[in-house]
Amino acid sequence: MPDAPQIPSKSDVVVIGAGAAGLATAIAARRADPSLRVVVLDGASRPGAKILISGGTRCNVTNGAVTEADFWGGRRTVVRNVLRAFRVADTVAFFRDMGVTLHEEPGGKLFPDSNRARDVLAALLAALERCGASLVAPARAHRIEQQSSQFLIETSRGPIEATVAVLATGGQSLPKTGSDGAGYAFARDLGHTIVPTTPALAPLLLDATSATSIHGAVSGVALDVEIVIWIDNAVTTRLAGALLWTHFGASGPVVLDASRHWARARLEQRAVRLTVNFFPGATYESLDARWRGAATERPRSSIRTRLAASMPESLATAILRALHLDGDQPLAHLSRADRRRLARMLVEWPLSVTETRGYNFAEVTAGGVDITEIDPSTMQSRRCPGLFLVGEILDVDGRIGGFNFQWAWATGHVAGRALSAAVRARQ
Ligand SMILES: Cc1cc2nc3c(=O)[nH]c(=O)nc-3n(C[C@H](O)[C@H](O)[C@H](O)COP(=O)(O)OP(=O)(O)OC[C@H]3O[C@@H](n4cnc5c(N)ncnc54)[C@H](O)[C@@H]3O)c2cc1C
Structure with missing residues (x-):
């Protein structure tokens, strides 16, 4: 086994969580601004467990028709704005550009042509590496503190300073994959309201x-x-x-x-x-x-x-x-x-x-960070400037059929494109 990469002491952007939303955020951020230093941390030694098991190991990447009506939870207009900023066609192109072509099945479900979730994860990890973001895993975040215009993140591999921080820690379904709800405490400590959570798709x-x-x-x-x-x-x-x-x-x-x-x-x-x-x-x-x-x-x-x-x-x-x-x-x-x-x-x-x-059998978590506290044009927190939140940590849960991943890709891209400007504004 090669040595796990070292954690740098500083980065422009630190993404906590290398699931679907975190990986999409980091890739989009580096593509939008290749000079941006982006570090992605994950507590699991092999991130992406949920992608691997998703859709019966075939990964239902998205759905042919996605609207805000396919989701429950927080305010629908916020969900709509995010979905319109990164549409299904954008997801299809995102994956096609990484070498993963999709096909549609009954119910509008889109799967990779290879029918292998591992190809989806491999493509994301390869794209992450190609675009120059650093993945550090295992590196579990224990605490995030805001210090003037920086965040100090304590991790299992030592501290890292970030100009902007992205919470992509997921919900608390299937906690053995590493998504155990820790991100809710970080968000609460940084000023957010957490809508009480329950299992969903269980x-x-x-x-x-x-x-x-x-x-x-x-x-x-x-x-x-x-x-x-x-x-x-x-x-x-x-x-x-x-x-x-x-x-x-x-x-x-x-x-x-x-x-x-x-x-x-x-x-x-x-x-x-x-x-x-x-x-x-x-x-x-x-x-x-x-x-x-x-x-x-x-x-x-x-x-x-x-x-x-x-x-x-x-x-x-x-x-x-x-x-x-x-x-x-x-x-x-x-x-x-x-x-x-x-x-x-x-x-x-x-x-x-x-x-x-229960959560051990639920595919997603309902509840989470109140989305009225997020700017849907950037996914930046309205409560804690410099903090971004993406994916399932938010109070949005989709119905079965690829909608939850679409939420992860969409929120990730919306945040990723906005990170460069946020970093510059805070330097
Ligand atoms: C069995 C199953 C099948 C599914 N199938 C589908 C499907 O086919 N289609 C679909 O659309 N949706 C599906 N889903 C739902 C989908 O997987 C999730 O909605 C999606 O993965 C959420 O992405 P995320 O990046 O927000 O969170 P996650 O994928 O949960 O990723 C969060 C990451 O953050 C890391 N993390 C958490 N806390 C910390 C910390 N403190 N420090 C460092 N890292 C941390 C975790 O290790 C994890 O890697 C399925 C879910 C399950 C459980």
């Missing part, structure tokens, strides 16, 4: 003892559904996509997207519940009418056969068992009350969520 744990608990019986089954989020007994959000039943509860894209809504409502101590519509787009009335029609057309067909025409048979069996309905019974024998009960439950199946699966 699987959900379901109560195995509830009357409608079926996950244990259908673990491994996946199907397209609609999840409806009810807060204080009113529908607030409808999400469509694939749900995967698991031994602990539920996962799959639509569940991951729903998790942040559940967690935020709980954080706010509001009454939240989730229901599943097994027939996306159908209402109780339309489904009841469909079952009535089926009983006339095929009176001798069993309820299970009818239900299994629209879903895996194991799921149909589990649903009928939970409702104490005899699946072998012919449609003609299904009482009006039972038919109505079945139709209601098929469009409003309760998910008795006990918790999210």
Whole structure:
């Protein structure tokens, strides 16, 4: 193993965190001003762990269509301004120029043509080296202090002074990758408000003892559904996509997207519940009418056969068992009350969520540094001049589909282009 590079005593720019946002920032900064001294620190000896595991190790780099509506958290106008300053086409060009071409898959998801996340990371690290920024890893920042027009950063490899500092430390999901939420304390100490954090894009744990608990019986089954989020007994959000039943509860894209809504409502101590519509787009009335029609057309067909025409048979069996309905019974024998009960439950199946699966299984963190405290044209702090914040540390979380990386590339480029002027202004 070659010796880890030494940490210099001083730099114009110190980026803390060599994840997607930190790497993009450093590359953009050096490209905008090759005379700028840029040092990137990371606490992990091999930075970029999240890029490597992302998108099932294929890295869903971005999405064909990204707008502020794909994100939750802080003020949408701020998110919009950042996204407009570095668009999807810019991300595609950024990667193409580094030798990584992308292709689009269903849902607008863009992946590298090689389908290898490691090619994405390798391209970023090579570009970083080519443009002359220094990566020092492992070097964990322990403290940042503002001293007149400089920052003093204490690290595991000794102190470093910076004219401007960039916090790119990520959120606190999957803390073993090195993103453990340490950056929130730095931001708070430098004057920022931290919107309380919760896991987001996390699987959900379901109560195995509830009357409608079926996950244990259908673990491994996946199907397209609609999840409806009810807060204080009113529908607030409808999400469509694939749900995967698991031994602990539920996962799959639509569940991951729903998790942040559940967690935020709980954080706010509001009454939240989730229901599943097994027939996306159908209402109780339309489904009841469909079952009535089926009983006339095929009176001798069993309820299970009818239900299994629209879903895996194991799921149909589990649903009928939970409702104490005899699946072998012919449609003609299904009482009006039972038919109505079945139709209601098929469009409003309760998910008795006990918790999210937590930060160890969450893809991102909701909450973080309040984005109204950031200038979206530069990503510079309005609270602490000379400090820049990029990526997931901010109170912005995207839905599944490449949106979180787009936020990292966009914030990184917006900051990177602004760093030279900020350094000159502080010298
Ligand atoms: C399993 C999984 C799959 C995902 N798949 C996708 C996907 O396909 N598409 C998508 O858009 N998003 C995906 N995401 C989300 C995406 O990975 C993150 O949103 C994105 O990586 C955030 O980038 P970031 O640079 O802000 O933070 P991070 O990638 O978390 O990087 C932060 C870096 O800062 C370092 N650091 C933290 N504290 C310190 C410190 N005190 N000193 C020094 N260094 C420090 C960490 O070691 C880390 O390297 C996935 C996430 C997970 C967990």
